[in-house]
Amino acid sequence: MRKSVDNVNGKVAADPGTLLDAVQAVAHLVRSRQLQALRGGQEGLTPLETRVLFYFAHHPGSSLRELTEHSGRDKGQLGRLVGGLREHGWLRAESDEVDRRVTRFFLTDEALKQQQSMLKQRRLLADAAVQGLSAAERQQLAALLEQVRANLEKVG
Template identity: 30%
Template sequence: MKEEALFEEFQHFNHLLRRHTKRKTSEEEFSFGQNRLLRILARQEGSSQKELAQRMNIRPASLSELLKKLNQKGYLSKKQNADDRRITNYFLTDSGKRYISSMQDERKQLGEELFATLSLTEKEQLHQILNKLALQLEEKLDE
């Protein structure tokens, strides 16, 4: 099989996953960036705006807009850092935590449905292949 065909199949699968995710997030009126920011905060609550911008690889001004909208929707809160009052730390509210929990449940269910078609050996092979490709791509990004 040609690499170009593999790449196109991979992109098509990725597109389908994003469409599925977008359908859920648009029901909740979230952009892809807002959803991603909530997932990052769920893993690392208390992050500063600078840390979040670096993790998301976006400009601070773009992040500021995401933070503002999520704060207005009641999904995150901000607190001034006790050690350095120039820094603001961001946290999920109870609503934000419930949303993330529902998204995790949905992702788990989708994963179970998708991967049920694969044998244990195929799942292990896919895991190894994806890790190998990710490592290669990370090395290219570091060049």
């Protein structure tokens, strides 16, 4: 496949497929580093357990149904996983005040400490990701990514 050349500055212009590959590669690296940070050295956690903890860190008080809808995973699988996280002291459960049939989940104090460590590592990761970019370039990148996101939301 031949790449087109930008006649203004002579740089090779990336085709849309290459651009999506680059965005996906960056997203994968970010997700991977964030999962490592959330684990905080807890080697016993699986990537899915880590993602579930990350979800409850950002959505405290969510139910299993809400987690299932967000993740698109099997409710039974997630129920077993959440049960294991509770047994290991990472999650605590409370009955919903309005509907006692609904259980709400929250990170435990130990998990919250891990979250603070993760947030610190996330800030370091974000700083490393944009190292060498000026404020104007960061703004431009944010605007371009927002446009890509908006375009993809329009696609059925």
